[in-house]
Amino acid sequence: MAVIDLHSEPGASIFPLLRCDLCIVGSGPAGATIARELSSARLNIVLLESGRTERSAQIDELDAIENIGRPRARDQWSVRNRILGGSSHTWGGRCAGFDAIDFQERPWVAGSGWPLKVEEIDPFLDRSASHLGLAMGRGFSDERFWDIAGRTPPRKEVDPSLLLPFFWQFSRDEAESYPFEYMRFGRHLRQHLGENTTLVTGATALRVLSVESDTSVQGVEFATLDGRKHTLTASAVVLCAGGIENARILLNSGTGGRNGLGNGRDQIGRYLMDHLRGPTAFFQLPGSGPVQRRFGRYNVQNHFFRAGLRLSPAIQQREKLLNCAGWLGEAVAPDDPWDALRRFYAKKPRLPQDVVSLVRNSALLLRGAKDYFGARNGLPRKLLELTLDCMCEQVPDPDSRITLSEHCDRFGMRLPKVDWRSHPDEARTMHRMAELITAEFDRIGLPKPILAEWVRDKAPIPATFVDVAHPTGTTRMSTDPSKGVVDSNCEVHGVAGLFVSGSSVFPTAGHCNPTQMIVAMAIRLADHLRSRPYKSAPVEIIANAG
Numbered sequence: 001m002a003v004i005d006l007h008s009e010p011g012a013s014i015f016p017l018l019r020c021d022l023c024i025v026g027s028g029p030a031g032a033t034i035a036r037e038l039s040s041a042r043l044n045i046v047l048l049e050s051g052r053t054e055r056s057a058q059i060d061e062l063d064a065i066e067n068i069g070r071p072r073a074r075d076q077w078s079v080r081n082r083i084l085g086g087s088s089h090t091w092g093g094r095c096a097g098f099d100a101i102d103f104q105e106r107p108w109v110a111g112s113g114w115p116l117k118v119e120e121i122d123p124f125l126d127r128s129a130s131h132l133g134l135a136m137g138r139g140f141s142d143e144r145f146w147d148i149a150g151r152t153p154p155r156k157e158v159d160p161s162l163l164l165p166f167f168w169q170f171s172r173d174e175a176e177s178y179p180f181e182y183m184r185f186g187r188h189l190r191q192h193l194g195e196n197t198t199l200v201t202g203a204t205a206l207r208v209l210s211v212e213s214d215t216s217v218q219g220v221e222f223a224t225l226d227g228r229k230h231t232l233t234a235s236a237v238v239l240c241a242g243g244i245e246n247a248r249i250l251l252n253s254g255t256g257g258r259n260g261l262g263n264g265r266d267q268i269g270r271y272l273m274d275h276l277r278g279p280t281a282f283f284q285l286p287g288s289g290p291v292q293r294r295f296g297r298y299n300v301q302n303h304f305f306r307a308g309l310r311l312s313p314a315i316q317q318r319e320k321l322l323n324c325a326g327w328l329g330e331a332v333a334p335d336d337p338w339d340a341l342r343r344f345y346a347k348k349p350r351l352p353q354d355v356v357s358l359v360r361n362s363a364l365l366l367r368g369a370k371d372y373f374g375a376r377n378g379l380p381r382k383l384l385e386l387t388l389d390c391m392c393e394q395v396p397d398p399d400s401r402i403t404l405s406e407h408c409d410r411f412g413m414r415l416p417k418v419d420w421r422s423h424p425d426e427a428r429t430m431h432r433m434a435e436l437i438t439a440e441f442d443r444i445g446l447p448k449p450i451l452a453e454w455v456r457d458k459a460p461i462p463a464t465f466v467d468v469a470h471p472t473g474t475t476r477m478s479t480d481p482s483k484g485v486v487d488s489n490c491e492v493h494g495v496a497g498l499f500v501s502g503s504s505v506f507p508t509a510g511h512c513n514p515t516q517m518i519v520a521m522a523i524r525l526a527d528h529l530r531s532r533p534y535k536s537a538p539v540e541i542i543a544n545a546g
Helices: 029-037 057-063 118-132 145-149 243-251 289-294 313-319 337-345 353-360 362-373 424-444 515-531
Strands: 002-005 022-025 045-049 163-170 197-201 204-210 217-223 229-233 236-239 276-283 297-300 303-311 324-332 383-392 401-408 414-419 498-500 541-544
Touching: 022 029, 022 217, 029 045, 029 118, 029 515, 118 515, 145 297, 145 303, 163 424, 204 229, 204 236, 204 243, 217 236, 236 243, 236 515, 243 401, 243 414, 276 324, 276 424, 303 313, 303 424, 324 424, 337 353, 337 362, 353 362, 383 424
Parallel strands: 002 197, 022 045, 022 236, 045 197, 236 498
Antiparallel strands: 163 303, 204 217, 217 229, 229 541, 276 383, 297 303, 303 324, 324 383, 401 414
């Protein structure tokens, strides 16, 4: 594997001769997975990454947006990372596959339905485990968890016609010395890439290049921070740059003044979804031990799992609700001893505060050791607040969308204009979820939370519930080109050789974090890319004055 860092060598005029069958744009979970899966394929691959191995303020500026819709995270780094490994730098490690109902066409959810069935995704969820550092790829998210964990199920459980148990598994990077570090896709990427792959960092993709008719790709135009623009010719291109940037690149592409590449039916950028997530109820900390033990963390095969609940398909259909999940949210105290211990482990302690935290909270450390090694649970944290957090899927709305702003970035490319929208059904679903959990906890003898004011008043979802780094749907999958951007193989309708990977191809967002589904779908796409024919002409990366 070759590595070219264009940030450290920005003045290079001609880069090494490459035979590029496939260009992958973006090295986050989707791009890194495809590159790894194809490392033994008989293809010459170039992996372009806008960032480098370290964060850069200049590169961060390229994530600027113009927001005209629902409030979004002010710090784009918290939701989008231009760096080797992409947004796995700031993800929370939660993994789970989507529910069967997420793939179905639901009459009460306009625009729902995937061109795939859950059974078609299962083999790729299994294969995703090695990429994500999971104990297993599927079969852990429902009541089967208790057998997997070797534990007796709770004596009293919630009514399954209303709520179902759900478990998230946390990613683990076993190559790291810190035992609870999540998989950061850029950290070990180079050792997983084959000799057929060239990794180019400091290369910001600007547009996809196509033939004059826009019916097939020719390559990618990219730029270095010094403003120079370059052309990489390729037989096929896969955009793996995230839900916002995938749409922006396509909208900035195309020839003859067209409104984007592959956008003849005005579908690119539409159906923008994320996850609305936040507290719906609050627990009193004194006496909350039983609910913390039942819905806390579990240690299984040296992997952490987290327990929660989701709406049953029966009540979703009966009450025309969206899919939604709930779990315990923890506001950790500033002097939590486990955070202090982690900083000591990383050799970055805050002195003398961390020493004081360890001494004052030694009893909590002792209990945590017993919980972890004895009861095989997670580590108890010192909390300021314990909440019932819910996360709800969004209505697929074609008017919730990304278009292009009149403002441009340093390369003269138009910024994404984001018009993210929320809907009454999302608030109604979260109200109902909180009410059901509160009533069921009371019925089975668990501490009953106090509903948040906005839930009691049946008010809209608070503006403080901003996007949570799960942009979805802007290049959605559909067998009908008038209703989506890519087909069931993630190839852009009408543009041969142009593919998109990541959550932007998801027709619906489900209730759970998207990363495992992103990786599973990337593996599926890699299998398809391996089997398709390619031109075998040599290709140069040629520097042009920009």
